[in-house]
Amino acid sequence: MDKKTINWAGFSKKTPKERAIFLERLDLSADSVATLEQEKLLPLDIANQMVENVVTRQALPFSVVPDVLVDGKVYQVPFVTEEPSVVAAASFASKIIKRSGGFKTHQDKRQMIGQVALYDVDNKAQATRAILAKREELLNLANSAYPSIVKRGGGACELIVEEKGDFLIVYLSVDTKEAMGANMVNTMMEALVPTLEALSGGKSLMAILSNYATQSLVTSTCQIPLRYLSRKPDEAEQLAHKMALASQLAQVDPYRASTHNKGIFNGIDAVVLATGNDWRAIEAAGHTYASRKGSYQGLSTWSYNSSTKMLEGTLTLPTPIATKGGSIGLNPSTRLAHDLLGQPKATTLAAIITSIGLAQNFAALKALTSTGIQAGHMKLQAKSLALLAGAAESEVAPLVKELIKQPTMNLAVAKQLLEHVRQAD
Template sequence: MTKLSWTGFSKKTPHERLEHLTSNALLSHEDKEILNSKGLELATANQMAENVLSTLSLPFALAPDFQVNGKDYQLPMVTEEPSVVAAASYAAKLIKRSGGFKTEIHNRLMIGQVALFDVADKATASQAILNQKADLLDLANQAHPSILKRGGGSRDLWFEEKSDFLIVYLSVDTQEAMGANMVNTMMETLVPNLEELSGGQSLMAILSNYATESLVTATAAVDLRYLSRNKEEAQLFAKKMEMASQLAQVDPYRAATHNKGIFNGVDALVLATGNDWRAIEAGAHAYASRDDQYRGLSTWTYDKESQQIKGEITLPLPIATKGGSIGLNPTVQVAHDLLGNPSAKELAGLIAALGLAQNFAALKALTSTGIQAGHMKLQAKSLALLAGAKEDQVASLVSQLLKEKHMNLETAEKLLKKL
């Protein structure tokens, strides 16, 4: 089998990239036509949200050749930020040469909660609820019987006393769906019984986005020779990357930016696949604060014995492949096709791997050339386009902008007039 080459992919035009994908059977002709069209129709968009006026387009890009668990993937990314896709692709290349990403799905359950108040005797109420646990689990399943046919359903029920509240939690296997509506329905169904058993009142019954039962871990290693051809310099870079990782564990100011870089990748793939990036971010930031201090979500260590820099990330990722608006947006369907239509668990692993790749690229840049070196050329390109440069003028204008002392829109406009 001929190995697929991605050399020069970034230099191709969008049309040439699509041809590369279709000619190598990575994209169907039907999907190619969708990407060549306007994507989401206004009539469909009008059914997805209220007071719709139009649709907003964002760049739909590809980070090719990610090796995850021994299999190669082409990751669709929706992002407007320059250098994000390039950084992910660069990291993926080095990590593949060093053995690729490994992922582990710890669990795939969603959590719902009913918050009870005015409970006179929490200990007695807790025991009464515990005695009816099996019946309550069955009642939750009766509220959404179709999930049982697909192998899912309620899995466990427990409770905690917090301040004035007795909070009852339910874990649910939602299969390929994110399951917000499913879990909300189950929790609301339990309310009358829980109120009767506890003698209290329900404040609310709702899904939690803090998905601690949907944890995914991705790991990767990079041989030091890929950090620099100079052995001593490579070792220095590895040590500095390890220290940068430690900094994100002790300083929340650095941790916030460290995690933002991770979400440059995570959000791009979550958005491309039609998932709720707001829920994913909320849960992950809560997870970053799980021990009462906000910390970086990834860690990197320099392994002197293997001469590698090793990274690990664990994220709560209740990712879906069915339900919600996933089936409504044709471009989202193309994204799933590009990925080979993975299961929810497989997709969650890919997202964690992409977040780790993005983090590797950022830390390597920060601890070597600095973050701006990689950004400046792409920033110059953005300025050229904002100034009104046509396609055949962009390269020349970018070249001139990079030589200027002050690279801003005013300078770009002046140089464009000269062109």
């Protein structure tokens, strides 16, 4: 069935089993269908080979944000997160943005950066000239250290040298194709060390990949007509102005910027985790990029265009995402995530993830500048307390309703109210 024609109305009201059956309408592989039907998790014997000292596995909720429109194509986006409201907020925002024309993305290239830090270099200017004179030979040397990537159309692309403090640093840009490329780049950098030491007369302190992937920048934009902010024109325009002001606040106040960006990563991390990627690398790159102008700032910007009556959002982020390599093929739920997305290329997955970050940010700013964010959080907190109190599935809704009425919500109150709910039945 064409994914664009599926009616997702009421998806959130279904049971997990009903949602799993619903997803089988998509063009999923037999492996993915089995994962859904049998609730297949990462096998313990495979987990034991992935990291050290394994004793069991940690399970997290695996959700879907439906119908996210990116560059003219609709995606069903997998989320892995334990934080309440994240999936609901992303779904809400993505639905509005789809009606507004969806996300548009841009990326110039997708390359990773490695570095060799040289020290005890007596004449850095002379060493720089010597290294740059051998640039082509060094690029070939790097590629010979990892010939398989060259066969796939990737490999070392560019080499530059910079003097920073006591160090002379050689940077290498590498097209890693579908892989994140840490091992690939590290292998290349280490292969360059003997030649670089000979050319510079110095010593290598380290040779390693940088997670600050400024050669893998992705920009996502969207435009939202005022009518989607509020049915009342005056209220909608006021909200657009307030959201633009909230964006400005994140540019001038690092205390706000920290929470602003955390909200962006609520969605980004959820997709990165679902697709088996390194969320720590994405966070490191993003937070470094947020500080590129000398102070920590919000990663997204929102402005109100009074001529078009549009709220316009932009998010630019280093997004070195992979679709091959690492542990991506080992986990059944990770394979399901890629299948739900239609087995995207790394560049496409990066575009989706960056767009999700912008959607998450839109939902947060809209809530903060209108109704406030706490009302929704309190309902979700009540639900968590209900579950901790031992409420069965049929008891959660009535218990949450009673909890919200209380001046104080805690586990003791939840347990007491649960008894009342059970007596009423």
